[in-house]
Amino acid sequence: MSIRGRLVPLVVWFVALLALWEGLSWFLLDVARVPLAQSKLPFVHKVAASFFTYGSTLLKEGGVTLGNASLGFLLGAAAGVLLAVLMSLSVWMERLAFPYAVASQMIPILGLAPIIYGIVRDEQVSRILISGYITFFPVALNMLRGLxxxxxxxxxxxxxxxxxxxxxxxxxxxPASLPGLFGGLKIAAPLAVTGAILVELMGAQRGIGVLMLRNLYYGPSHTYMFWSTVIAGAVMGIASFLLMSLLERLVSPWQPEFRPKGGVD
Known part of the structure; x- marks a missing residue:
């Protein structure tokens, strides 16, 4: 299927979703007259206006979040690759390390984030550690499978x-492990951003999570700015996934899904 054939359904679904959102918001506010309807489902056009009005602030704070998430992601990915190689070299290493790696993922991030933040007392280090923690397991598991x-x-x-x-x-x-490696990276990249934002909600000074929390506390008067921060966080997660997909295409172009298809679209 051509790029155009892939984009048209995506655009149609996106426009339909926005139209549905706008319609439900209008219904709640003007027809059903639900109290504080705009704090529950605000108008899309007002959220977009707020997003562009405060674009410079969102970009600056988002850069802080993305920078820490990226560093944690790189460290976690390196640790995952190293662990996968060691486990593939030695059965005893796998028996020793793999159960602990699995057990470490049983700890909820929502509970681990404040613990890490309380121990290190440094928001930047906490974001890096949580992002790396989220990253290493899916990378290690998929890399090991690929090896x-x-x-x-x-x-x-x-x-x-x-x-x-x-x-x-x-x-x-x-080379055989690259599809599995990028599968893990595509899973972990958006999660690393989410982990960094979660730590920022614990009491950081800067970051998109800080803006999100402040505007949530300010109430209905800052509803549109709050939703703008939510969208900004989602955009960063999607962008990180797309970046990993692009790198996969560049590094391993021999995969069947990247080969040009014969015939006419």
């Missing part, structure tokens, strides 16, 4: 040429 996706015949062929362990990894296992 083990190599066909036995290919592995036997490399061993028949007396290839060493690191040669096999560099020439065979690591």
């Amino acid at each position: 083990r996706s190599v066909s036995p015949s290919s592995l036997e062929l490399m061993q028949s040429y007396a290839a060493g362990t690191w040669t096999i990894y560099w020439k065979l296992r690591l």
Whole structure:
């Protein structure tokens, strides 16, 4: 399917969603006359106006959030890749590390974030740690699956040429693991942004989460600014996912979904 064929349904659904949102907001305010209707579902056009009016502020605070989330994401991804390689090299390492990695994910982020913030007492370090914590497990799990996706015949062929362990990894296992790695990265990237915002709600000084919390406390008079911060957070998450998708296409163009299709659209 061509790019145009993919974008048209997306645009149609997006416009339909906005129209539905605007219609429900009008119904709640002017027909049903629900008290404080605009604090529950504000008009889309007023949210958009607020988004562009305070665009510079949102961009500045969003940059703080995204910067910390990105650093935590990179550190978490590096830790996940390293753990996956070590577990693929040694069964004993997998038996030792994997249960603890799984157990660590049983702790709710909503409960872990204030604990980390209370221990380190540094908002920047807390955001980095939480973003890295969210990132490393999906990356490690998907990377490990990719490293083990190599066909036995290919592995036997490399061993028949007396290839060493690191040669096999560099020439065979690591390229085979790229689809799994990027699968984990695409999952973790938006979650890293969410984790950074969550820490900011604990009492940080700067960031999109700080704006979100302040405008929520100010009440109905700041409803549109609050919704603008929510949209800004969503946009950062979507942008991080799209960036990982673009990197995947550039790094591993041999995947079947990236190959040009024959025939006419």
